[in-house]
Each structure stands twice: as C-alpha cells, then as structure tokens.
Amino acid sequence: MRMRSLSRMARLSAVPLGAARRLAWAGGLRAFGRLTDESALDLHERTADQLVEVLGGLRGGVLKFGQVLSVYEAVMPPKVSAVYRGRLAALQEAVRPEPAETVERVMGGDVGADWRDLFASFDTGVAAAASLGQVHRARWAAGGRDVAVKIQYPDARDELLGDRDAVVLAMRMFTSLMAPQLDGKALATELMDRLAEELDYAREAEAQRAFRAAYRDDPDFLVPDVLLHRGRVIVSEWIGGTPLARVIEAGGRPERDRAGLLLTRLMFAAIARCGMMHADPHPGNFRLLDDGRLGVLDFGAVYRHEPGTPTPLDRWMDVHLAALDDGTGTGMADALRRAGFLRPGVRADEARLRELFLRSGAPAFTETFRFDGAYLRDALEGITASMPVGLSMAFPPGAVHAQRALGVGIGVLCQLEAEVPFQAEALRWLAEDRPGPGGPDRPAVTPPGAW
Secondary structure (H helix, E strand, O other), rough: OHHHHHHHHHHHHHHHHHHHHHHHHOOOOOHHOOOOOOOHHHHHHHHHHHHHHHHHHHHHHHHHHHHHHHHHHHOOOHHHHHHHHHHHHHOOOOOOOOOOOHHHHHHHOOOOOOHHHHHEEEEEEEEEOOOOOEEEEEEEEOOOOOEEEEEEEEHHHHHHHHHHHHHHHHHHHHHHOOOOOOOOOHHHHHHHHHHHHHHHHHHHEEEHHHHHHHOOOOOOEEOOOOOEOOEEEEEEEEOOOHHHHHHHHHHHHHHHHHHHHHHHHHHHHHHHHHHHEHHHHHHHEEOOOOOOOOEEOOOOOEEOOOOOOHHHHHHHHHHHHHHHHOOOOOOHHHHHHHOOOOOOOOOOOHHHHHHHHHHHHHHHHHOEEEOOOHHHHHHHHHHHHHHHOOOOOOOOOOOOHHHHHHHHHHHHHHHHEEOOOOOHHHHHHHHOOOHHHHOOOOOOOOOOOOO
C-alpha cells in the first residue's frame, strides 16, 4: 500500500513540476495565464493533457481534485481557460473503468448470486465512471424501466485513503500555478475529509430518496427513484438529457440561462424542501432535459442541515445584505457574529470586511446577474487582498461543507456564463418576512432520516 501511494504521489507531483519547467522556459511563472502567442497556448495544452492523463488514471480522491479544479478554470483568462475547459470537463464524464469480471464479483457478493434475475438486460459496458464508482445501464425486470446501476469500486476505500496526502500536495502545488487566489491546501483537506462519506451507499440512497420525495412531480427538477440498495450497489431509474458539461461547451443562451436558473433554485430551495443540500454540484452531476427540467444525480455528497438553526445560505445572505445596507461599514461585525464567522471578542476592520463582501455578494445586489469568469476572478482577488482581515474569521462548525458546495455551484454558474435572477431566488427561499416559500408559509424542513 505504501509503495503504491508513493507511486501515485510521484505521478501527481510530475504535473505541477512539469508545468513549472515549461513555464520557466516560457519566461517565468508570472507569465502563466497571460501568454497569448501560439507557442504559449501549446504549452498550456501539453500541461492540461498531462493533468488529465494522471488524474484520469488514478481515480479516487485524485479525480475529485480534478473535478473541483475544472469548475474553477473560470478564474483563468479566456484564452487560457478555453484550453483547459474541454480537457478538464472530460474528467467529470469518464475514467478508466473496472472490467466485467469485477462487476460480476461485486454484484454477486453484494446483491446475490441470482442478481441477473432482477434485470431484463444488463449492459456490461460502462455508461459512466466517476471517482469512487461506475454506472451501468440496464433494464429492470419488474416493469421494464431503464435503470442506472451504480457500483462502487472494490478498492475505492483503500484508494481514497491512499490519495489523501497526494491530493493535498497536488492541490496546493497546482492551484499555485492555475489559480493562485485559491487556498489549494485548505480546499483539498476539506474535500478529503468529506469524501469518506461518499463510500457509504446506504447514506447516499437515503439522501436520494429524501430528495426524490421532496421533488416528486416537480416542474423544474427530476430526481431518479431508488429501486434497490444493497452494499456497494445502488439501482436508480435512468435519466437521459444533455450533460451540463456539454451545455457549458456548446449550449446556446437559452439553455445556459435555464440551467443557471435551476442550479440557483436548487441551491437555495433544497434545505427548505428536504433539509439537505446537494454538496457536489459539478457539471457531471446534472442533465438538462428536453422538457426544460434539470436532472439531478449523485447524492453521495450531501449537506444535512440541523433543524431550527440558520442555514449556511441564510448566513451568506445576512452578511452580504449587511454589507450593502450599511454604507459606513458598521454593523458588519454584528452580522458576522450572528452568522458564526466572527468569534466573540475578536475585532476586525469592518470597512475592509464590507469591501470584501460587496465584491463576493454582487449577484445578490441586482435584479439579475450575469455570472462569468471576470466576476469569479474579482471575488477571489478580493479574498486575497483582504486576507489579513479575513484571517480574523472562521467557518462555524458544519458550515465548511455547505460553503464549498456554494462556491463550486457559483463556479459552475460562471462556467455557464448564465444570467439569472439570483436575488429573487435567494429572497424567495430565505427571507423570513416574505409570503410564500420564502416566508411564513415556507415548507417545513424535514429532519434527515425521517423519510
């Protein structure tokens, strides 16, 4: 195990080190993201190809690193991000799958020796492969429905544990080149802490059933029904549609804006409707259906909210609206303390805090907002510029997972370059003094596990 882990770390380290050598040859690290001639773009293409080759082959936490990184390619200048976009998006749709004999072994061991009797047909070819498991398309014998059979890799747990140090190292090294505004080490550490939850398929099936119940017959969303869970296997109804990565790559304005609206709505409404929040909103987990609905997949990473406490999104809006409402900067500390981001007794520069949150909260300050890479870069630069005052803040317990989901979700909106009524969606579901879903008549939050 140790030798394999060291080998994986060596392969990972070759990515940022190789990029550094090429960038030094091109004129220094400061040139990264600013080179526009043909030779420089070729340099970026070779770096992106190496990243996909290494991450796609290692799976586990390493592939999750690639998925998160692909969302944040929006922070790079357009000519450079165009090089990385297609290659990194490929990590969200395909990895090297397990062979048919492994599938037979897992299905026989977890579902039973007669597992094939459950299906009218079963395609041993892989329909999709992710970081911790792969999906096969089949037809359910009872009723003839097309289904997705999600099978966890037999060595997923060992790979995940072996990836931890490697992913933290690679994230820290590579984000220093691609997006220096990000704290790669903190992002990777929190990512790996939560990934272990995704190995628990019983927990995932419970979350998917809760979302399914909350969104049954919904005009905007389709959550696949869970037909079977046993051990490392989940069988759900099949969802077609256009992968969100394809909408990002080649979708028209109506498709981009529709997808952006529904992603925003899911972000703000899910806690109110089922007490949970989809916490892995990368493009590979969504499909835009022909009827305009958004298909939502993969509930392995879910934030479970404690009833009776402010949600992370309530905290987010409270702090940002405080920045907008108080032109002098006073009151920011109170809002941060209410949200749990500023410990009692800690003093901070409220004017600088207000500047920070005015930049990051821009989507909430206008009737509609156009997300793009320029906004994301400005918000991240604001965080970097305000780092000294930002160090006085701390995430409240349990909020880190949801904040990462919020950040990745906004990153996807920037990839889509979607124009959405972000403010209206936020107020609809969060404002306590408004009628309807956002106010006193808002649906009650059902405690996780009550379904």
